[in-house]
Amino acid sequence: MWNKKTQRDAFAEALVEIGSRRKDVVVLTADLSSSVKTNRFAEKFPEHHFNVGISEQNMMSIAAGLAASGSRVFASTFAVFGTSRVYDQIRQSIAWPKLNVNIVATHAGITVGGDGASHQMLEDVALMCSLPNMTVIVPCDALETKKAVKFVVDYNGPTYIRLGRSDVPTITQENALFSIGKAMVMKDGKDITLIGTGTMVSRCLLAAEKLEKDNIDATVINMSTIKPVDEKMIIKYAKETGAVVTAEEHNIIGGLGSMVSTVLSENVPVPMKRIGIPDVFGESGKSDELMEKYGLTPENIAEAAHEVMKRRGKQK
């Protein structure tokens, strides 16, 4: 029912569009240009693309030097190499001096599949959210990816954009606006709030369809910025529905679920449940098999919705 496209392709398209209208953009990668798709930008603007080989630490600090001089920088590699391997370089060279470096990390999450635990980055959002000055964006589809990439080029300060490897259903509209810190209501309902991020937003929509069969009218929110999180939206819908489920393709610790539960407990302590990877490393398998094994399916979300609604009881 939905069209599918990879976020990486959208990233590549956005970069080429940006490159054709401005000359201050520089793109860096570390021997992964064909995987993260910066190669398309490189074909068109070879002078503005630097492949540093397998030296991610070097790449992050070079990005800082370029940005400190006035370039607008995109540094792209796999999420695992673009965060944990270079946390100190991001912290010291980029985040502390608040430089305009956009880290676009692909192949995040368990849906990476066959490559297994070494490549399934499930802690990146936690790492990046813990850095002062850092903005953390997890787009839900290709369309939103393209808008986010085009948005951050003029944003003042570092950003982390988290993308997946596989095709994802396009669930947002062409005319929907993207803005940092603004969540998007995908479906408005009164009984329960499902907040998803990245690849889990479409699964929240599927869960909402299932709930409808049980006469449950769910709200679905696309939380595409994890930091700064859209507190107003969380509070508003928590008040209206009195029950919340979060869903993310990330460790259950330190990601969307943690962020939302903090906002809830400090403002509207309603029953909630987090769907995510249960604090374990991944393993090889097909994407769908893995999502099932680790409890990240629409069925899991729907079950969680029933559970929190039961805890909430009749009154809201």
Added chain:
Amino acid sequence: MLEEKARIIRKHIIKMIYTAGSGHPGGSLSATDILTALYFNVMRHDPKNPKWEDRDRFILSKGHAAPALYSALATSGYFPVEELLTLRKLGSRLQGHPDMRKLPGVEASTGSEGQGLSIGIGMALHAKLNRKLYRVYVMIGDGENDCGQIWEAAMSGAHFKTDNLTVILDRNGLQLDGPTRQIMDIEPLVSKWKSFGWKVIEINGHSFREILNAFNRAKSVKGKPTIIITHTIKGKGVSFMEGAVSFHGKSPNKEEYEQAMKELG
């Protein structure tokens, strides 16, 4: 003239660290003559206009030598010399390690060793992309030379032909825990950097004649970056700090402070 500037800068360094009660005198004093030459002779810069687009850039990759950088900046006129004594104090622009967002003249935030060379390459690439003529100078320590990222940067500096970049390696022979020979032997240093594609110049880092001459030669090298290995004495200028591992990262006490200031004249 440069000798006199260096003497004043050394006195500032000792006084700042003594007043702060902590800091890194050894590596600040070994670097002093090179910083003096850079700020008072070699670099094109304007203390009244620290954001001038075409200025040469200096990055202190071994950020713990911040007192030397701050003294050189203040003596050049970037900010009042009196402010030097706020080093490491709450609310000061003179952070324990350099913060580019706080203090004018500081080009990069450093302190975690190993990153400044890559930052310098980024700045050198920006100059090339935008047809800018500024040069980039980066100082690294010989202990810092252990860091893997330095060698990642070494490879990419040569690969991208950043001939507008000059690295100074402060070869004072000591790192935090002891002599580099014992802790992590980095020799043969010259052939290592040569084999990474760099022009290598080796000099006495306390001879202004050799320092100025080396920077001049580096400017005329085309197609590859240059590294100047400057043989220095850690703690240079204060007898009991010279070659002393113990003064890598501690402040002198009152007697030591008075003795040091007397020696520096």
